[in-house]
Amino acid sequence: xxxxxxxxxxxxxxxxxxxxxxxxxxxxxxxxxxxxxxxxxxxxxxxxxxxxxxxxxxxxxxxxxxxxxxxxxxxxxxxxxxxxxxxxxxxxxxxxxxxxxxxxxxxxxxxxxxxxxxxxxxxxxxxxxxxxxxxxxxxxxxxxxxxxxxxxxxxxxxxxxxxxxxxxxxxxxxxxxxxxxxxxxxxxxxxxxxxxxxxxxxxxxxxxxxxxxxxxxxxxxxxxxxxxxxxxxxxxxxxxxxxxxxxxxxxxxxxxxxxxxxxxxxxxxxxxxxxxxxxxxxxxxxxxxxxxxxxxxxxxxxxxxxxxxxxxxxxxxxxxxxxxxxxxxxxxxxxxxxxxxxxx
Numbered sequence: 001x002x003x004x005x006x007x008x009x010x011x012x013x014x015x016x017x018x019x020x021x022x023x024x025x026x027x028x029x030x031x032x033x034x035x036x037x038x039x040x041x042x043x044x045x046x047x048x049x050x051x052x053x054x055x056x057x058x059x060x061x062x063x064x065x066x067x068x069x070x071x072x073x074x075x076x077x078x079x080x081x082x083x084x085x086x087x088x089x090x091x092x093x094x095x096x097x098x099x100x101x102x103x104x105x106x107x108x109x110x111x112x113x114x115x116x117x118x119x120x121x122x123x124x125x126x127x128x129x130x131x132x133x134x135x136x137x138x139x140x141x142x143x144x145x146x147x148x149x150x151x152x153x154x155x156x157x158x159x160x161x162x163x164x165x166x167x168x169x170x171x172x173x174x175x176x177x178x179x180x181x182x183x184x185x186x187x188x189x190x191x192x193x194x195x196x197x198x199x200x201x202x203x204x205x206x207x208x209x210x211x212x213x214x215x216x217x218x219x220x221x222x223x224x225x226x227x228x229x230x231x232x233x234x235x236x237x238x239x240x241x242x243x244x245x246x247x248x249x250x251x252x253x254x255x256x257x258x259x260x261x262x263x264x265x266x267x268x269x270x271x272x273x274x275x276x277x278x279x280x281x282x283x284x285x286x287x288x289x290x291x292x293x294x295x296x297x298x299x300x301x302x303x304x305x306x307x308x309x310x311x312x313x314x315x316x317x318x319x320x321x322x323x324x325x326x327x328x329x330x331x332x333x334x335x336x337x338x339x340x341x342x343x344x
Contacts, residue, residue, distance in 0.1 A: 005049045012041035014110030018311025064094050065113035065121040069247060071098040073249050074277045082298025090306060099126050119306045122146050128151045142308040146301045149191045155314045158300045163199040165290035169272045170203035173242045177333040180210045182240030184229035184236030184250050186221045196246045202302035215240055219250050226253025241333045242270035248277045270329040292321040
């Protein structure tokens with residue numbers, strides 16, 4: 001026999017889960033009409049609340065779990081700060097976990113957050129949604145995704161429209177006479193890695209630029225793969241004259257390797273990074289970036305999660321991205337300058 005839950009009662013009564021919960025707990029902050037509809041639904045469905053579960057959930061802890069993908073990534077450090085400040089403004093504190101771009105470490109932290117009885121969880125997910133993420137769904141713990149999503153799991157999310165900024169970047173580089181644009185991609189097991197690669201592929205085709213598959217190096221959103229990507233791309237027989245890195249740590253690795261190879265950014269090669277880290281503007285030359293607001297992302301994530309905690313079903317939020325042109329990509333393609341250095 002199927003167990004009737006409070007969600008079933010709320011649906012039958014035509015109210016939110018939060019309203020149904022307040023009615024059943026005797027909270028006076030409910031309307032007479034809501035109380036009547038919930039009472040009728042309880043009788044019709046023969047609903048018997050689990051007294052033990054209700055006592056465990058009767059008081060909120062006013063804590064929110066936040067699981068970021070890699071705390072060393074400046075983007076996620078800024079995201080954690082933004083979430084923390086937004087949560088504090090609503091009377092909540094956060095418990096922070098670091099997945100380190102690993103699914104097993106993600107699951108360990110999520111299981112710990114579950115045991116800590118947090119009121120809800122904001123997670124930048126790893127993998128395919130199995131393991132502890134599935135456990136969150138089964139336990140009906142209020143959860144939203146941030147920055148990334150998992151295909152087939154329908155949770156509210158706050159993400160970025162990466163395509164707009166990437167299209168702007170490719171069009172900008174094409175306008176500087178670059179026809180071979182190298183791309184250091186993120187892992188294709190992660191939604192942002194797939195979306196940004198798709199956007200790059202489409203933008204290159206739309207601008208009639210080289211679609212040579214060797215111009216793409218698949219990294220892992222960490223700095224070492226940015227360095228390896230530059231090394232591989234510049235050793236091609238026909239190396240790119242511009243490079244787009246799909247996140248900030250890989251851009252850091254790319255900058256380090258270009259300096260090591262004595263390739264001048266903005267003169268010998270153009271470079272654009274996804275994510276606008278504060279100190280990218282302080283480099284010499286300053287780094288062109290695809291910017292999106294991490295502050296808005298963190299604030300929106302907290303607001304969405306609080307709606308879910310209150311029994312709501314909010315719509316997902318998609319934030320814009322925008323190209324910011326700086327000196328690293330503002331010089332027209334210096335034909336042949338990279339080719340002369342590629343074997344060094």
